Amino acid sequence: DAMVIQNPRYQVTQFGKPVTLSCSQTLNHNVMYWYQQKSSQAPKLLFHYYDKDFNNEADTPDNFQSRRPNTSFCFLDIRSPGLGDAAMYLCATSRESGRLPESYEQYFGPGTRLTVT
Amino acid sequence: GENVEQHPSTLSVQEGDSAVIKCTYSDSASNYFPWYKQELGKRPQLIIDIRSNVGEKKDQRIAVTLNKTAKHFSLHITETQPEDSAVYFCPLYNFNKFYFGSGTKLNVKP
Numbered sequence: 001d002a003m004v005i006q007n008p009r010y011q012v013t014q015f016g017k018p019v020t021l022s023c024s025q026t027l028n029h030n031v032m033y034w035y036q037q038k039s040s041q042a043p044k045l046l047f048h049y050y051d052k053d054f055n056n057e058a059d060t061p062d063n064f065q066s067r068r069p070n071t072s073f074c075f076l077d078i079r080s081p082g083l084g085d086a087a088m089y090l091c092a093t094s095r096e097s098g099r100l101p102e103s104y105e106q107y108f109g110p111g112t113r114l115t116v117t
Numbered sequence: 118g119e120n121v122e123q124h125p126s127t128l129s130v131q132e133g134d135s136a137v138i139k140c141t142y143s144d145s146a147s148n149y150f151p152w153y154k155q156e157l158g159k160r161p162q163l164i165i166d167i168r169s170n171v172g173e174k175k176d177q178r179i180a181v182t183l184n185k186t187a188k189h190f191s192l193h194i195t196e197t198q199p200e201d202s203a204v205y206f207c208p209l210y211n212f213n214k215f216y217f218g219s220g221t222k223l224n225v226k227p
Contacts, residue, residue: 031213042206042217043161050213090160096213104149104210108160 003027004109006091012115013081021076021112023091032074033106034066035090043090049074050096078114086116120144121209121218129224136197138221140207141189149210150183150190155220156203165192197225 005024013019023032030051035043047056049068063085065077078085091109120143130136140150151166167174167181167190174181178197183190194201202225208215 033215035217042220045214045216048214055214094213103163103166104151105163105166106153106161106215108162110160 004091004093004107006089006109006112008112009110010113010115012117013078014117015082016080019078019081019114021078021089021091021114023074023076023109024072025091025093025107026072027093027095027107028071029093029095029107030071031094031096032068033092033094034064034074034076035092036085037088037090037111038086046076081114081116083116086114088113121207121216123205123207123218123221125221126219127222127224129226130197132197132199132225132227134197136192136194136201136223136225138192138205138207138223139189140191140218142209143188144209144211145188147188147209147211150181151208151210151215152179152181152192153206153208153217154203155206161206194223197223199225199227201225 007022033048034046037043045057046060063079067075088111090111092106094106122141124139148169152164153161154164155161165176165179165181167183178195180193204220204222206217206220208217
């Protein structure tokens with residue numbers, strides 16, 4: 001019963017060659033997040049979508065872009081990957097209703113491990 | 118970014134002992150306090166959370182306590198087992214966004 005799916009699980013790209021990571025969800029959640037997690041570090045929020053509204057973090061490099069064509073899918077585009085972009089990329093979803101919920105639980109996908117050669 | 122601090126950064130306990138991890142935040146408007154567990158090579162997963170109108174919440178061997186005056190909340194794990202070994206995070210929640218601190222690596226020795 002996969003709820004948040006990420007493809008591919010492993011991606012190898014060359015320095016400077018654009019790459020796209022994908023995320024899909026079956027939860028019908030309105031919020032989707034992209035995190036970057038490097039080895040032995042905490043997940044770092046890159047950006048998130050609240051419905052169709054895109055919210056970028058101030059320290060997210062311009063090299064990272066995102067698209068959300070519909071509720072179920074979200075893409076992370078890295079325009080010119082550098083060696084420092086090698087990391088695990090985690091997609092997550094949550095449901096925000098505007099009313100105070102009991103929980104704002106985030107559901108994470110399994111991640112895509114990106115290697116840059 | 119937002120500010121959340123965890124202590125300790127690493128914790129090693131003997132199986133069966135209790136473990137306590139503390140998280141300190143700076144934003145007095147914070148009203149939601151989750152704890153996530155991330156096992157090696159796996160995704161983070163929510164294990165327990167609490168809202169600001171509740172002082173304590175318990176779920177079997179895990180509990181979370183909140184001290185709003187002191188701006189800290191703690192994760193308590195009793196009767197620890199080797200499968201509790203993981204990194205634990207207390208992300209700060211702020212307007213639909215989660216900011217993860219550096220985490221606490223818990224090692225439960227059999």
